[in-house]
Amino acid sequence: MKHTFMFLIFIFNFLNTPHIRSLNSISGIDLNIEPNVELAKLWWPDQRNVWTPIGWKNHYFRFNVLYNGTLIFEPFSDLSARKHAVKYKGKSFLVSFTPFPTIDIPPLPIEQRAQWRIDGGHGVQGWRTDTDAPVLWTDHKLQEGLVIRQEVFAHLAGGGDVTDGLDPLYAWIRLSVTYVDPIRAVDGFPVILQLSKNYHELVGRFLHDDGVTVDVLPDRAPYPEILNAKEFSRGTKSGLRVLEPDGAVRFVVLPTEKNKVSFYDKGNGIYLLKADLKAKVGDYVDFLLPMFPEEPQQISKEESLGFDGALRESNAYWQKDLVPITRFHVPEAFINEAIYHSLKFVPILSERDYITREYSFLSGSWGYDQLWPTPASMNSHMFLSLLGEHETVEKYTNIFRRFQGTIKPPGKDYDYHSGYYASPSYLTSIDWLADHGAILLQVATHALQSNDMKFIQTWTESIVNACDFIKEASSKTNHDGIVGLLPPAVATDAIIPTQAIWNIAWNYKGLTKAVQVLKKINHPRAEEFETFAKEQKELFVNAFRDASTKSKTWKDKTGTEYPMPPTSLSKTPPPHHAYNDAFYLDTGPLVLVWAGLLDATDPLMESIIKFFREGPNWQLKGARFNAISRPVLEHEISTCEPCYSWNVMHSWQLGDREKFLEGMYSLFVGSLSQQTYTSCEHRHGMQGTLFSIPLAFWMARMALIDDEIVENELQLLRFCPLAWISSDEETILDDLPTLYGNIKLRFSLSEDEKNLNVTFSGDWHDKPDRIVLHIPPLKELKTVTINGKKHKPRKKIFLKIE
Numbered sequence: 001m002k003h004t005f006m007f008l009i010f011i012f013n014f015l016n017t018p019h020i021r022s023l024n025s026i027s028g029i030d031l032n033i034e035p036n037v038e039l040a041k042l043w044w045p046d047q048r049n050v051w052t053p054i055g056w057k058n059h060y061f062r063f064n065v066l067y068n069g070t071l072i073f074e075p076f077s078d079l080s081a082r083k084h085a086v087k088y089k090g091k092s093f094l095v096s097f098t099p100f101p102t103i104d105i106p107p108l109p110i111e112q113r114a115q116w117r118i119d120g121g122h123g124v125q126g127w128r129t130d131t132d133a134p135v136l137w138t139d140h141k142l143q144e145g146l147v148i149r150q151e152v153f154a155h156l157a158g159g160g161d162v163t164d165g166l167d168p169l170y171a172w173i174r175l176s177v178t179y180v181d182p183i184r185a186v187d188g189f190p191v192i193l194q195l196s197k198n199y200h201e202l203v204g205r206f207l208h209d210d211g212v213t214v215d216v217l218p219d220r221a222p223y224p225e226i227l228n229a230k231e232f233s234r235g236t237k238s239g240l241r242v243l244e245p246d247g248a249v250r251f252v253v254l255p256t257e258k259n260k261v262s263f264y265d266k267g268n269g270i271y272l273l274k275a276d277l278k279a280k281v282g283d284y285v286d287f288l289l290p291m292f293p294e295e296p297q298q299i300s301k302e303e304s305l306g307f308d309g310a311l312r313e314s315n316a317y318w319q320k321d322l323v324p325i326t327r328f329h330v331p332e333a334f335i336n337e338a339i340y341h342s343l344k345f346v347p348i349l350s351e352r353d354y355i356t357r358e359y360s361f362l363s364g365s366w367g368y369d370q371l372w373p374t375p376a377s378m379n380s381h382m383f384l385s386l387l388g389e390h391e392t393v394e395k396y397t398n399i400f401r402r403f404q405g406t407i408k409p410p411g412k413d414y415d416y417h418s419g420y421y422a423s424p425s426y427l428t429s430i431d432w433l434a435d436h437g438a439i440l441l442q443v444a445t446h447a448l449q450s451n452d453m454k455f456i457q458t459w460t461e462s463i464v465n466a467c468d469f470i471k472e473a474s475s476k477t478n479h480d481g482i483v484g485l486l487p488p489a490v491a492t493d494a495i496i497p498t499q500a501i502w503n504i505a506w507n508y509k510g511l512t513k514a515v516q517v518l519k520k521i522n523h524p525r526a527e528e529f530e531t532f533a534k535e536q537k538e539l540f541v542n543a544f545r546d547a548s549t550k551s552k553t554w555k556d557k558t559g560t561e562y563p564m565p566p567t568s569l570s571k572t573p574p575p576h577h578a579y580n581d582a583f584y585l586d587t588g589p590l591v592l593v594w595a596g597l598l599d600a601t602d603p604l605m606e607s608i609i610k611f612f613r614e615g616p617n618w619q620l621k622g623a624r625f626n627a628i629s630r631p632v633l634e635h636e637i638s639t640c641e642p643c644y645s646w647n648v649m650h651s652w653q654l655g656d657r658e659k660f661l662e663g664m665y666s667l668f669v670g671s672l673s674q675q676t677y678t679s680c681e682h683r684h685g686m687q688g689t690l691f692s693i694p695l696a697f698w699m700a701r702m703a704l705i706d707d708e709i710v711e712n713e714l715q716l717l718r719f720c721p722l723a724w725i726s727s728d729e730e731t732i733l734d735d736l737p738t739l740y741g742n743i744k745l746r747f748s749l750s751e752d753e754k755n756l757n758v759t760f761s762g763d764w765h766d767k768p769d770r771i772v773l774h775i776p777p778l779k780e781l782k783t784v785t786i787n788g789k790k791h792k793p794r795k796k797i798f799l800k801i802e
Contacts, residue, residue: 034658035665036723037334043635044670048121049214050687052136052676053365056156057317057347060085060165060354061291064366064688066115066200066214067123069138069150071095071171072366073291074198079367083426084355092198093223093250095289097150097175097191099140103264103272105192108199108221114213115200121684125675127341132322133314134344136676139178145185146279149178157302159313165352168298169291172307176284177277185279193273193287194266195242195251196221202367202686206578208624211685212367222269225250229263239303241296242271248293252303254286261285318344327387327736328701331729335700338668341677342693343389346379349690350396353426358399360427364689368681371427373400374506375643375691377438381445382694386701388737390450397446399424400439401462409433411489411497413479417472419465433489433503440466440510447517449737451765456521463514467529470507474536482543482569485536492587498574501567502587504540505595508533512596537597543569544592548604554615562607565589578628585612585631586644594649601654609633609647627682635670636663641682642671643691648699652709652719660719664703667696704731705745707738712769714740716760716799717747720776727751741765754782760799761787771799 033039048067055062064072075088098105109118128135128151135153142148150173157168175191199221204212225244232239237255240263244250253261253273264272275285286307290299305313323343329336349362351369361376362369380393400421407422408414410431421439422431443463447456470486479487481499486507491500511533518526548565555561567588568574577583589608592598598605611617617630627640636659637645648663650656671680671692679692702708703719724731727749735742741764748757756778760771775784775793784791791797 034722035661036721037332037665037669040635040665040669041674044666046122046674047680047684047687048116049212049684050123050125050673050676050678050680051214051366052125052673052678053345053348053688054134054136054152054171055154055348055365056162056169058162058165058350058352058359059156059167059169059348060162060351061088061169062348062365062369063152063154063171063289063291065125065136065138065152067121067125067138068115068119069097069123069125069140070200071097071152071173071289072198072200073171073289074366077367077369078201081370081427081429084353085369090197090224091292093289094194094196094198094200094221095173095251095287096194097138097140098194099142099146099148099189099191101190103190103192103266103274105194105272108218109216110218112203112215112217114203114205114210114215116213116684118216123675125673127337127676131311131315132318133311134318134341134348135311140191142189144189145181145183146177146189146277147179148189148191148277149176150174151176153311153314155302155305155310155314156317159310159317162352164357165354168294168302170302170310171289172310173287173289174284174307175275175277175287177279177281180279180281188276188278191275191277193275195223195227195271195273196269197223206626206628209626209684211626211628211682213685223271224269227265227271240273241299242273244293247296249290249296249299250293252288252299254288254303254306256285323387323389324734326732326734329730329732330700330724331726331731332723334674335668338672338677338693339387339697339700342383342672342679342690342697343387345678345690346384346389346392349688356424356426358402358424359395360399360424361396362427363429364681364686364691366688367686368429368689370429371423372429372432373421373423373435374432374438377442378643378694379690380442382698383690385445385449386698386737388449388735388742390446390452390737393442393446393450394452394455397439397442400443401459404462404465407431409436409473409489411487413476413487414473414489417469419462419467419469421466430490430493430495432491433486433500434491434506436466436469437503437505437507437510441506441513444510444513444517448513448520448739451741456517460518460521460523463517464523464525467511467514467518467525467532470511471529471532480570480572482539484539485543485569488570492579492583494574494577494579494583496574496577498568499570500587501540501544501569501589502591504569505591505597508536508540508597509595511536540597544598545604554611556610556614562610563604564611565604565608581617581630582628582640585633585638586640586646590646590650591644593653594646599653600650605650609650612647627685635666637666637670639683641691642667642680643695645695648695652699652702655718657719660699660703661721664696664699664719664721667692667699671696701736704733705736705738705743707740707768714738714743714762714768714771716745716771716773717776718774720774722776722778725749725756725776725778727753738762739766740768749778753778753780755785756781756783756793757785759787761802764801767801771801773797773799 050067051064074092076085124139138150140148203215229240234255239255240253242251262274363372403424405418421436488497488499491502552564612633631639651660706715730748733745743762746759
């Protein structure tokens, strides 16, 4: 059976090459192998270069752990842009962990080098499953017959909410022996901790198979202060405090057996701790790293808790507002874990600014601890709002109302406008005009999904002002683009002002969602903005079609010629940029289906998706490939930034089950770390973000509950994967919000796999006109039981609305 399965997997991958996708059988073998997590893992080897954020909800700073266990605190990296963090630049600290028989561990390279080229770029990591607090472990598997586990979690002094965002924050670390080989093992083995300043930096190489790499810059390693170790006792045990010259504590070895841990000055600002672990399961040593050096009397309070006491406090804190696991639960554990660990990343990848005291999402950790509002908005309108995390969304959305109108749009044809949404200047990375539409979409989606009338009342004036900005800006005439559409402005990190369809798409999407809110409350200007949106769509579509007739073309293998629709409607084409090729996929015409400006059946949309699925870029895709190489859709996700795989919206609209599920599983498995579930910006490159999980979850939710594909209808199980229909485990969605109200949906198969049992109910605030249950393609299915009533299986069953 195993060999047959592996053969079928081989055939599936063979058939999914861009040149052989049309085949569906070989010698009578059924090749309809539907995607699932395990199959997707064969498409997508786990990523290298992963780092994972460890922190406390809304703290201004956070720690990061590399795939090899290296623990980094760097408050302001070379890629950072938060203005209020600048003064902390250079105050970094790094602890690496190297099991080695002596203190003569391999030295750092003598010149700058990518870390993955030193150690391969992969580690063995995961999360403890018996704690509510996120506790990350890294396993060091030794041929000497031991497995030494390194655990890390963050703890805030006092164990409560942050006050100003700079509250004392600590990383607790435990090294323990978790396995001893019964056949042959040494009596014990040391782990060498190297203490230094952070010598890793994120470098955008974008050459061959290197995108953004974690580099070693050895000249940055020396710690600027002389460190010494001072022993302290607690009963019969002794610990070490690593001290700066003024007595401030930089690192702590918690009390353990005497002489179990030794301190060494390696010279040149690098220091070592040698921890001798016995070959006995359960032997351990604990360590404590404060965010910044602390006075002994302050850190002694944290020391007194110990690892276990601090973990108890952390667990109690994280338990308070966990999303119930029944909110969204499917029989594939990987999917559940990816969703719920990502939910824990949300407040870690957010901040309370210590000056303004405002809460905000951040775009990531380490390199991206700043704000790009467009991808950050997807945290809300594609993820948190759809999971019912309404308080969280509101908390991180309020900042945009406070700073509305204080930022000038990024184009010379714009003035300050009271309705313009943008990132506050102290958080800004690169302003895009798309940000306005993205924030408006975030606000409007929250309003509709939460049905929170207090929120809607508070935000109505702001929403109207935001719509006015789009309308008034579009009325400008003296610019280089199509008059009547938004004038040229910066749209991407290329920082080139142009009349980008990316800007137009996001602002149109936000506008139309805002109109839904205004219509919901019978606002007197709702009809005006709805009419304006229709005019915008008509004007854009005509201009886009016209521009496409003048665009370059390509030919498929049959010689059929296809247009390459433009990314800009400016009269003056934007200059070439290194990101042009990659951004043609990510921020180009594919987005128009999701935005609602064109249908997936439109010939221009069919042309552009065909280009990325099988066009000439495939001829140039070699083994050495990075994020800004000429992009393709590989297993239905972008080879640049998977979070912008807008092709999945085409599959969603067309009802293309095969490609929809291929894209969904590729996002979950190919763009998240398969070990820690942190999202990438691009594979093997920028990590420590939430970029990919929103689109992945949006697809998972729409596969089961779709309140968008048909107006005033609720579609159930439209793309439900067969892997989520089990006789062993029920799929559960409890109190999941929709545009119509919260719903409960549960389903499972009978033991003989002949009956699908479905229970469904809704707590409606606006009843849909129709509820449609789609029956998945289960070959042995004989009956469908819905709320206790049996039905014969057919493609669609219409449910009674109660």
